Amino acid sequence: MTSQSNTLNRRDFIKLSTGSTAALVLGLSWSCDGNRVAKASNATFSPNAYLEIGSDDTVRIVMPRSEMGQKIYTSLPMILAEELEADWTKVKVIQGDLNEVFGSQSTGGSASIRTQYDILRKAGATAKTMLIQAAAASWQVPVEKCYASEGVVYHKDSKRKSAYGKLVGQAAKLPVPTEVTLKDPRKFKIIGKAYKSLDGRSKVDGSLKYGYDFHLPGMLTAVISRIPRYGSELEGMDDSAALTVPGVLKVVKVSSGVAVIAKNSYAALEGRKKLELTWSPGPHASLNSSQISADLNQALDRTDAIIRDDGDVEQARRSATKTVDLTFEVPYLDHAPQEPNNCTAHFHDGICEIWAPSQNPGNGFNAAKRITGLNDHEIIIHTLRMGGGFGRRLQADYVADAVEVAQHSDSPVKVIRTRDEDIKNGFYRPASVHRASAGVDQNGAVTFWQHQISGPAAGWHGMITGGATEHAYAIPNQKISYSMSDLPVPIGAWRSVANTQTAFVNECLLDEIAIKSDQDPVELRRRLLKDHPRRLGVLNLAAEKANWGKKLPDGHAAGVAVHKSFQSYVAIVAEVSQEKSGKIRVEKITAAIDVGTVINPDGVRSQVEGGVIMALTAALYGEITIEKGAVKQSNFHNYPLLKFSETPVIETHIVKSMEKPTGAGEPPVPPTPPALLNAICALTGERITRLPFS
Amino acid sequence: MEKVTFTLNHKRVTLETDPETPLLWVLRDELGLTGTKYSCGMGICGSCTVLIDGNARRSCRLPVKSVIDKEVVTIEGLGVDGLHAVQNAWVEEEVPQCGYCQSGQILNAVALLEKNPDPSDAEIDRAMDGVLCRCGTYQRIKKAIHKAAEEVRS
Ligand code: FES
Ligand code: FES
Numbered sequence: 001m002t003s004q005s006n007t008l009n010r011r012d013f014i015k016l017s018t019g020s021t022a023a024l025v026l027g028l029s030w031s032c033d034g035n036r037v038a039k040a041s042n043a044t045f046s047p048n049a050y051l052e053i054g055s056d057d058t059v060r061i062v063m064p065r066s067e068m069g070q071k072i073y074t075s076l077p078m079i080l081a082e083e084l085e086a087d088w089t090k091v092k093v094i095q096g097d098l099n100e101v102f103g104s105q106s107t108g109g110s111a112s113i114r115t116q117y118d119i120l121r122k123a124g125a126t127a128k129t130m131l132i133q134a135a136a137a138s139w140q141v142p143v144e145k146c147y148a149s150e151g152v153v154y155h156k157d158s159k160r161k162s163a164y165g166k167l168v169g170q171a172a173k174l175p176v177p178t179e180v181t182l183k184d185p186r187k188f189k190i191i192g193k194a195y196k197s198l199d200g201r202s203k204v205d206g207s208l209k210y211g212y213d214f215h216l217p218g219m220l221t222a223v224i225s226r227i228p229r230y231g232s233e234l235e236g237m238d239d240s241a242a243l244t245v246p247g248v249l250k251v252v253k254v255s256s257g258v259a260v261i262a263k264n265s266y267a268a269l270e271g272r273k274k275l276e277l278t279w280s281p282g283p284h285a286s287l288n289s290s291q292i293s294a295d296l297n298q299a300l301d302r303t304d305a306i307i308r309d310d311g312d313v314e315q316a317r318r319s320a321t322k323t324v325d326l327t328f329e330v331p332y333l334d335h336a337p338q339e340p341n342n343c344t345a346h347f348h349d350g351i352c353e354i355w356a357p358s359q360n361p362g363n364g365f366n367a368a369k370r371i372t373g374l375n376d377h378e379i380i381i382h383t384l385r386m387g388g389g390f391g392r393r394l395q396a397d398y399v400a401d402a403v404e405v406a407q408h409s410d411s412p413v414k415v416i417r418t419r420d421e422d423i424k425n426g427f428y429r430p431a432s433v434h435r436a437s438a439g440v441d442q443n444g445a446v447t448f449w450q451h452q453i454s455g456p457a458a459g460w461h462g463m464i465t466g467g468a469t470e471h472a473y474a475i476p477n478q479k480i481s482y483s484m485s486d487l488p489v490p491i492g493a494w495r496s497v498a499n500t501q502t503a504f505v506n507e508c509l510l511d512e513i514a515i516k517s518d519q520d521p522v523e524l525r526r527r528l529l530k531d532h533p534r535r536l537g538v539l540n541l542a543a544e545k546a547n548w549g550k551k552l553p554d555g556h557a558a559g560v561a562v563h564k565s566f567q568s569y570v571a572i573v574a575e576v577s578q579e580k581s582g583k584i585r586v587e588k589i590t591a592a593i594d595v596g597t598v599i600n601p602d603g604v605r606s607q608v609e610g611g612v613i614m615a616l617t618a619a620l621y622g623e624i625t626i627e628k629g630a631v632k633q634s635n636f637h638n639y640p641l642l643k644f645s646e647t648p649v650i651e652t653h654i655v656k657s658m659e660k661p662t663g664a665g666e667p668p669v670p671p672t673p674p675a676l677l678n679a680i681c682a683l684t685g686e687r688i689t690r691l692p693f694s
Numbered sequence: 695m696e697k698v699t700f701t702l703n704h705k706r707v708t709l710e711t712d713p714e715t716p717l718l719w720v721l722r723d724e725l726g727l728t729g730t731k732y733s734c735g736m737g738i739c740g741s742c743t744v745l746i747d748g749n750a751r752r753s754c755r756l757p758v759k760s761v762i763d764k765e766v767v768t769i770e771g772l773g774v775d776g777l778h779a780v781q782n783a784w785v786e787e788e789v790p791q792c793g794y795c796q797s798g799q800i801l802n803a804v805a806l807l808e809k810n811p812d813p814s815d816a817e818i819d820r821a822m823d824g825v826l827c828r829c830g831t832y833q834r835i836k837k838a839i840h841k842a843a844e845e846v847r848s
Contacts, residue, residue, distance in 0.1 A: 069792030069829045194786060203793030206729020206769035206783040210794060216756035221723070245695075246712070265725040266715045338733050338741060338794040338828040387731070387794025388764075388828050419734045602788055606834070610791055612828025636826060638736045645819035647832040 009099035022452060042376045045168035047130055047176050047573050048078060050123040057151055057165035059086045062094045062485060063114045064102035066359050067199075068337070068389035069610070070665045071603040072112045074197045078599055079117055082190040083124030083183055087151030093198055098361040098381045105383075106360040110395050110566035110663025113599055125180040127171075132171035184659060193601035211342045211357030211384040213583050216412040218248065219344070222405045223268045225275050226257040229629035230488040232282030234258065235598050241274035251275065254404040256425075257396070261409060272370075284488050284629040289431075292487060292626060293329065296433045298328075299454040299483040305461065306467040311477035313325055316448035320439030326464045327435050328689045329503050332428035332624035334631075336639060339387025340422040343402035351378045353548060355411075356385040356399050363428055364399035371403050390614070391493035395427050420634040425491025428624055430455045432464050438475075446528065449507060450475040457484040458491050459525045465660055466498035467565055467670065471506045472535055473528040477681045485684065489626060496612060496666035499565040501668030504677075506689070507561035511678040514689060519680065521560050522548050534594050535562055538571035541592035545653050546573035553577075556587060561671035561677025568667035569594040569655075572612070572675035575648075584680055584694070585617060586648040595651065596659035604664045608652040611668030617642040619673035619694045700761045702727075703771025713759035718742045720758045721768060729769035729797045733826075740825035743798040744768050750805035769797035772804065780804050785840035791829035794817050799825050812843055 002433040046052040052093050053489045061077040073155050080086075098105060128148050136143040136151035139568045145156050185191070190687055202208035227233075239251035247267025252259050260277060262268035317323060343364075344355040358362045361381045368379045398417065406413040417425075432455030441447050455464035466481050494500065512527075514521040517616045523541045529535045537560045543549075552558060555577050562571040591608045598604055621640045633639040633667055676690045699708040702725070703706060711720060721744070735754045739830045742754040745767040772778045777785070780803050788824035790796045799822070806821040814823065818839050827835075 004723060069790075071791070114840055196785070197790075199793075200785045200788065200790070201777070202767075203790035203796055204784045204800060205773065205777065206727070206797050208793055209728065210731075212732060213722075214727070215728075266719040266723065302839075336828060337729070338739075338792065340733065386792065387733075388792045390828075426825070495819070537805065565734070606788060606831075610830040613832065614828070617830075635736050637732050637736070641826045641828060642830070642832075643823045644825070644832050644835075647830075647836075650833055 010570045047124050047127050053164050053168050055165045055168050056091050057163050059090050060094055062096040064068055064096040066107040066383050068386035073199055074604050075599045078190050080124040081275045082372045084120045085148040085577050096385050105671050110666045114662045121182050125182050129180050130171045130174050131164055131167050133174055134167045164309045167308035175216045191599050207426040210339050210387045212339050214344050214355050219412045219600040220260040220269050221265045221271050222259045222413050222415045224257045225272050227281050228279055228678040230284040232279045235280050236278040238276035242271040246436040252408045259405045269641050287629045288626040288627050296454045299485050300435050300452055302483045303481045304483045306481040308478050308480040313448045313450050313477045313479040320447055321442045322516045324325045324516055325437040326689050329433045330691045333622045334423050334426040335389030335390040335392035340417040340419055341398035342416040343398045343413040345402040345406035354381040355384050357384040359389045359393040362397040367400045368403045390495040412481050423633050424631040429493045429494030430464055432501050436505050436509045438509050438513045444517045444519055451480045453482040456487040464498050467502035474531045482601045487621050494518040496515040496565055497671040499670040504674050507674030508677055534569045536571045537596050538592040540591050541574045542571035546590035557683035558681055559675045559677050561675035563671040565667045566669055570667045570670045570671050572677040574679040576679040588649045591652045594655035595662045595664050596657050597661040605652040606666040608668045609650045612641055612650050612672050615669045615672035619691055621692050623692050698758050700763040710836040714757045717753040717758050721769045727768050727770050741795045741798040743801045745801055750802045779845045781841055783838040786835045787838040789831050789834040789838050795827045
């Protein structure tokens with residue numbers, strides 16, 4: 001056993017991990033810390049950074065990612081507990097803080113299950129192996145004669161048994177094996193079962209603490225009066241009235257505006273109302289959405305790069321018997337998680353300690369470093385529970401706010417945002433425009449496909465093109481290209497990123513060509529996807545469950561879409577009707593999803609339901625517009641969410657699979673709007689190409 | 695600053711506060727009851743719902759002086775011995791995703807069932823329509839309300 005210090009740097013980790021599964025070894029090398037093992041041998045056993053077993057049989061599992069509603073707080077521990085043969089009733093979950101041992105802790109890209117599956121299985125199997133070894137040694141029997149089940153090691157012949165808690169002292173003294181055998185997935189007892197959330201009760205009795213609820217003794221609360229327009233600067237400030245508000249302690253300038261620090265939220269909010277600030281018009285004072293749209297449309301005529309170029313599109317267009325040409329356009333979207341952004345920071349004892357409800361604590365850490373100039377070991381960041389994230393909390397702007405404000409105080413300070421601030425200061429799903437065309441020959445075979453994308457991409461074209469080239473339709477001639485624009489409106493990943501735009505375009509374009517060439521939309525997709533079994537699998541499952549092709553009630557129609565994103569496959573059949581007023585009603589959504597091996601089927605269903613609702617909200621209502629250099633929307637009255645009475649029946653069907661597990665958070669979003677729009681087109685004949693449409 | 699007295703979760707409380715302070719901030723900042731959530735601050739979303747004399751009310755714009763001598767119940771005080779039937783149904787149906795809106799959802803459902811012990815789908819839609827959930831848990835809420843209604847009736 002080597003003695004490693006707690007401050008192993010990343011290079012050391014990589015060195016240690018050479019030649020073996022990197023991530024697990026990162027975890028294991030942590031456990032090689034002499035101090036940790038010595039301490040552990042008293043009452044606990046912790047063979048790696050992911051778990052600790054106490055002498056009271058409690059299994060503490062560290063969750064290295066962040067929870068915001070996707071229920072990984074339960075599904076990630078299920079994976080470890082499966083291989084550990086743990087007693088599920090003894091499992092406690094600990095939110096893992098930022099720690100190099102866990103590798104990237106960014107929670108996004110529907111990646112938690114996908115990237116943690118092998119790591120957590122090995123972590124659990126390692127502990128189980130050592131516990132069995134400890135039991136076998138104490139009974140002086142061969143290891144092969146022992147097995148573990150529900151937190152107990154058994155000796156087959158003598159029926160002797162020992163609970164894990166009794167074995168921790170012995171197990172902690174054993175060397176940590178580098179190779180362990182994993183279970184045969186057919187023997188899984190936990191993985192694949194609809195387990196209830198371990199934190200379910202705390203979400204219904206008010207006891208679960210989110211970032212907004214975080215409290216420390218002596219803590220102050222601050223709100224910021226923010227820069228009102230992109231690029232505008234503070235020219236004058238009169239804080240005298242604000243400082244007379246009872247409870248207001250200080251007014252300070254920070255990079256995002258002027259902060260009022262007070263004893264509590266109400267005082268801070270009242271103080272902010274009394275600030276007198278003058279701002280320069282700034283360079284973007286005339287920026288507005290119609291100008292942005294015109295510029296993006298104009299940029300369609302320019303090609304920055306071609307990202308797929310198969311065959312000869314021009315030639316195929318000339319020989320096509322029917323062609324479709326459409327221009328699609330979508331607006332900026334805000335994430336608007338139910339809990340507005342917030343963060344707490346405290347400078348004490350030469351360190352900066354941060355409590356962030358964050359999807360990406362590493363990003364917050366870097367922001368704090370940049371602001372304070374402190375060394376790595378002088379910054380501590382804790383991850384708090386989030387009331388929704390959807391990509392918004394991958395950013396670190398709200399962490400920066402807290403760090404900057406707390407620099408002006410000896411006390412801990414929580415910086416909260418009101419809803420209007422949060423909506424107006426987002427990192428939005430980019431607005432984009434798309435010129436798309438396709439054509440068929442006399443046999444109805446789709447012969448060409450062209451898609452030009454134009455949008456703001458902040459230097460990374462994936463922000464607008466992601467998913468465009470991955471439709472998998474067997475079409476011989478294809479050209480997909482983009483032009484990127486620079487705009488002052490900040491953009492960021494919004495639940496499924498550019499797939500929201502590209503699935504909309506792909507699936508509506510294909511539907512239109514099916515209509516033009518008199519083909520059934522499901523049949524045409526089947527033909528074009530015949531070499532893609534997993535896409536076909538979800539398409540067929542959704543079509544079957546939705547009774548595709550059967551007669552619907554009068555005044556109803558159905559539409560379909562299929563899309564792969566983040567390595568998961570989803571097909572949606574939407575059924576709509578029209579009210580007398582002309583208003584479209586979404587009656588039913590039938591979803592089929594293939595996420596490979598399913599960890600918690602109920603968790604998958606709940607992500608599908610949530611993803612569908614968020615996508616419908618976007619299609620019906622979602623729109624952030626820019627006026628005079630600022631976001632116009634401010635709250636749920638002008639940035640509405642889908643309501644209870646507008647919610648369709650959502651039926652989720654999960655493909656049975658032994659493939660590697662993938663995530664369910666984002667993939668249900670992209671195909672939902674096009675399925676809806678295809679249904680509307682089937683019902684009304686109107687092809688909607690601009691969102692939102694209501 | 696004035697003395698304000700009301701019943702909170704079945705106990706009398708008296709506190710010295712600015713009577714204009716919205717009940718939401720009194721509960722959260724002065725009394726430490728953070729189960730009542732801030733989300734829109736404008737009476738639009740329902741995340742800040744509490745029961746006042748049995749009716750669901752939004753606390754984010756309600757000055758604390760307006761609950762003087764009234765009975766306020768927050769999510770923390772809903773279950774008397776263990777969880778309320780509505781909370782149990784929520785756990786059974788795995789309603790919450792992030793959970794942030796759920797105290798508001800639950801208290802609105804409790805108030806609905808008080809008045810209408812066997813609501814139809816349309817009645818649920820009407821009663822719950824203005825209680826927003828960004829995570830999209832509406833379908834499960836509906837199921838859980840029916841389940842709780844059944845539980846209470848039997
Ligand atoms: S926070 Fe009160 S209604 Fe939204
Ligand atoms: S559960 Fe997240 S907002 Fe409703």
